[in-house]
Every structure is written in structure tokens, then in C-alpha cells.
Amino acid sequence: MNKIRLFLLITLCVSVLGGYGLRKEKKVDESLFLNEVAPNVEFTGKGGIPPHYSSKEGIVAFNTYDVAPSIRGYAGPIKVLLALNREGRITGIRILEHKETPNYVHQMLKPEYLRQFLGKSINDPFEIDKDIDGISRATVSVKALAETVRKSSREIASRVMGIEVRGEEARETHNLKWILYLVFFGFSFGAYLITKKSERYLRVRDAVLVISILLVGLWLSSPFSILHVFNIVLMRFSTDMLWFVIVASTLLSVIVAGRFYCGWLCPFGAVSEFIGRMPFKKWDIPAHVDDKWRNLKYILLGLITVVVVISGRVGFGNYETYVTLFSFHGNVFTWVLVVIGILANLRVERFWCRYLCPVAALTGVFSRKDQGYVSRYDCPMGNKPVPLISECIRCNRCYRKS
Ligand code: SF4
Numbered sequence: 443m444n445k446i447r448l449f450l451l452i453t454l455c456v457s458v459l460g461g462y463g464l465r466k467e468k469k470v471d472e473s474l475f476l477n478e479v480a481p482n483v484e485f486t487g488k489g490g491i492p493p494h495y496s497s498k499e500g501i502v503a504f505n506t507y508d509v510a511p512s513i514r515g516y517a518g519p520i521k522v523l524l525a526l527n528r529e530g531r532i533t534g535i536r537i538l539e540h541k542e543t544p545n546y547v548h549q550m551l552k553p554e555y556l557r558q559f560l561g562k563s564i565n566d567p568f569e570i571d572k573d574i575d576g577i578s579r580a581t582v583s584v585k586a587l588a589e590t591v592r593k594s595s596r597e598i599a600s601r602v603m604g605i606e607v608r609g610e611e612a613r614e615t616h617n618l619k620w621i622l623y624l625v626f627f628g629f630s631f632g633a634y635l636i637t638k639k640s641e642r643y644l645r646v647r648d649a650v651l652v653i654s655i656l657l658v659g660l661w662l663s664s665p666f667s668i669l670h671v672f673n674i675v676l677m678r679f680s681t682d683m684l685w686f687v688i689v690a691s692t693l694l695s696v697i698v699a700g701r702f703y704c705g706w707l708c709p710f711g712a713v714s715e716f717i718g719r720m721p722f723k724k725w726d727i728p729a730h731v732d733d734k735w736r737n738l739k740y741i742l743l744g745l746i747t748v749v750v751v752i753s754g755r756v757g758f759g760n761y762e763t764y765v766t767l768f769s770f771h772g773n774v775f776t777w778v779l780v781v782i783g784i785l786a787n788l789r790v791e792r793f794w795c796r797y798l799c800p801v802a803a804l805t806g807v808f809s810r811k812d813q814g815y816v817s818r819y820d821c822p823m824g825n826k827p828v829p830l831i832s833e834c835i836r837c838n839r840c841y842r843k844s
Pocket residue numbers: 815816817818820821822823824825829833834835836837838839840841
């Protein structure tokens with residue numbers, strides 16, 4: 443394990459250094475799209491405070507990032523080119539740049555979705571599910587887009603166009619999600635501690651796994667993903683509380699309880715485990731072959747770290763089955779992986795977690811030793827006696843207090 447830790451650490455350092463040296467952030471030239479947001483309007487050059495383009499027709503165009511740079515989606519700001527008319531109504535909109543995960547935001551990028559902003563007044567509330575359509579599984583990004591448009595257009599209207607702004611600030615509507623996640627995390631961690639004390643409570647874990655599929659997977663659609671980690675490495679933080687809670691709680695849990703996240707909170711792990719419990723005879727994989735293949739996930743994590751950090755494109759690291767499954771969106775390659783990742787559990791317990799999952803590799807590398815885990819015949823990870831702690835998902839079936 444020490445060799446693997448060293449391999450990943452060197453890979454990360456080399457990629458970060460290489461990334462800063464080789465990566466060139468391409469800046470989108472917004473002036474190329476002025477004609478798209480305001481056809482047949484002739485603009486002056488960009489200028490003023492906040493920076494904007496003006497025209498004799500009274501239409502003002504601007505890049506929202508110049509006006510409200512602090513609003514962030516899941517992976518940084520969403521930069522939008524907007525055009526406002528004399529009455530303070532939006533007459534043109536185009537998303538210039540974003541770093542959100544395409545699986546979640548593909549609907550938000552469609553022209554038919556963006557069309558709902560046209561004709562809106564700066565005094566409108568721009569509230570999700572009120573006057574702006576929400577998109578389940580992309581609430582953080584959609585909220586950031588609406589807030590960016592509302593804040594920047596009001597700022598330009600009052601400071602550049604001299605229009606009085608009367609609209610109220612939008613109400614915070616998504617607090618419930620991070621609070622629910624935190625409550626679920628607390629409940630699961632409490633159950634984890636109780637099952638360490640006595641086998642009698644092991645059934646509680648099944649209830650936690652069912653809730654993780656329903657809550658983390660299907661409703662929040664926010665499983666912890668290696669993309670969170672890449673966004674942190676690339677300094678693309680979100681201002682969303684749910685993002686912060688998921689990242690902070692998972693990373694803290696790794697320090698305290700190793701792969702607790704994999705064994706209790708990961709919805710794809712839960713699906714895999716339930717399928718693995720179906721009465722199909724499991725393949726008897728020799729220990730030395732199994733051990734060798736388990737290293738594959740570390741190699742894959744190292745490879746995608748190099749590719750993502752050097753290219754700066756988080757989407758290149760997106761081969762995670764849970765992102766595709768719970769966003770209900772992916773390409774042929776990722777859907778094939780989902781099908782393989784699910785069906786393989788019939789023959790090999792927790793196939794994806796054992797051999798391929800990048801989150802398993804990351805949490806495994808940072809798992810601290812605990813002699814209490816001895817493994818037993820029904821280990822959901824198919825561990826042999828005296829398992830490596832990096833392969834234990836802390837289901838606590840075999841935990842022995844010393
Ligand atoms: S080693 Fe023990 S605690 Fe770890 S996954 Fe296997 S049975 Fe569960």
C-alpha cells in the first residue's frame with residue numbers, strides 16, 4: 443500500500459506541475475457572439491464599470507462573469523453573455539463557458555431551456571420552480587445560472603442603464619437538501635458505530651443502503667465522485683452548501699473510518715451489494731489473481747489524474763458508473779460500463795468497487811490500519827482472512843473488538 447500511495451502522490455505532483463506548465467486556459471472571445479444575442483445591433487467596444495458593450499439602440503450586452511464573478515455552480519462560475527434592452531428586459535442569452543459535469547447540465551445548455559430567460563425583466567424573481575424551471579439532478583447548476591443572470595442584469599441595469607431596480611432578492615430554496623444529507627450522514631455514522639459494538643444491529647446497514655439509493659442516488663443525485671476531488675485540485679470550488687457538505691463529510695470520514703463512504707453511503711455500492719446477494723454462484727477467483735486485479739483501480743486513478751489535471755478538463759475523468767446511472771445521462775461507453783458494473787456483481791461481489799472505482803482507490807489509499815477487521819465467509823467485498831484495510835468497506839460484519 444505504501445508503494446501505491448507513493449505512486450499516486452508522485453502522479454498527482456507531476457500532473458499538477460505539468461498541468462500548470464502545459465495547460466493554457468482558453469478564454470472565450472465573447473465579442474464573437476454579440477451578433478447572436480443581439481442580431482443587427484452595432485456595439486461599441488467593451489468599456490465602463492462594470493465592463494459592457496453599448497449600442498445606439500439602447501441595448502447593452504455584457505459577460506455576467508465581469509459583473510458577478512463570485513456565483514458558482516458545482517465546478518466554478520457559469521459565464522453567460524446577456525443582452526438587455528432599455529426597459530430592462532433580457533433580449534438575448536448565450537452560455538459562454540462552464541466547467542459543470544455534462545451529464546448533469548446537458549438539459550440546461552439547450553436553447554429551448556435558455557429561451558425562458560428571454561423577455562424577463564430585471565425585477566422578476568428568477569427563482570427556481572417559480573419563474574425558472576428547475577432540472578432535477580442539476581439544481582446546483584441551474585440555481586447558479588439563475589442567480590448569475592439575476593444579479594448581473596440588475597447590476598448593469600442600475601449602474602449602467604440608470605434603471606431603478608425594484609425586485610426582491612430570491613429566497614434560498616435548497617437548504618433542505620444539504621440538511622437532509624447531513625442528517626443521513628449522521629444517522630449512518632451512528633449506525634456504523636453501533637454495529638461495531640454488536641452484530642445484533644447489522645440489519646440497520648441494509649436500511650441505510652436502501653436510503654442511500656433513494657436519497658443520495660435518485661433524489662439528490664449527488665454521490666461523492668472523483669470529479670469533486672479533481673475540481674478541488676484544479677481550484678474550482680462551488681459555493682453550494684450541498685457540494686461542501688458532501689465533500690467535507692466524505693473526506694473527514696475517510697480519515698476517521700477509511701472506506702465508510704463505500705460501505706454505507708455510496709448508492710452504486712448499495713445497488714452492487716444487493717445484486718451480489720442474489721442466489722448466483724460466485725466465481726472462485728484465486729487470491730493472487732484477485733489481489734493483482736484490485737490494483738487496477740489505482741492505476742486507472744493515476745492515469746485519469748494525469749489526463750484531467752494536465753488538460754484541465756474534469757469531464758475526461760468521467761468514467762464513473764454512478765454519475766451515469768444517477769444522472770440518467772451518459773455516452774455509449776459509460777452506459778456499457780454501467781451495465782457491466784451491475785451485472786458482474788452476480789458473479790463477483792462488488793465488482794466495480796473491487797477493481798475499477800476511482801473513489802474506492804482514493805478512499806483505500808487513505809484508510810488507516812485497524813486490526814479489528816478479520817474478514818469472514820460472507821464479506822461483501824470477497825475479502826480473504828486478514829484483509830488489506832484498503833479493501834474493507836467497514837460493513838462491520840467481521841469486526842472484533844480487541
Ligand atoms: S473485511 Fe469485514 S468489515 Fe470489511 S468488508 Fe469484509 S466483512 Fe465487512
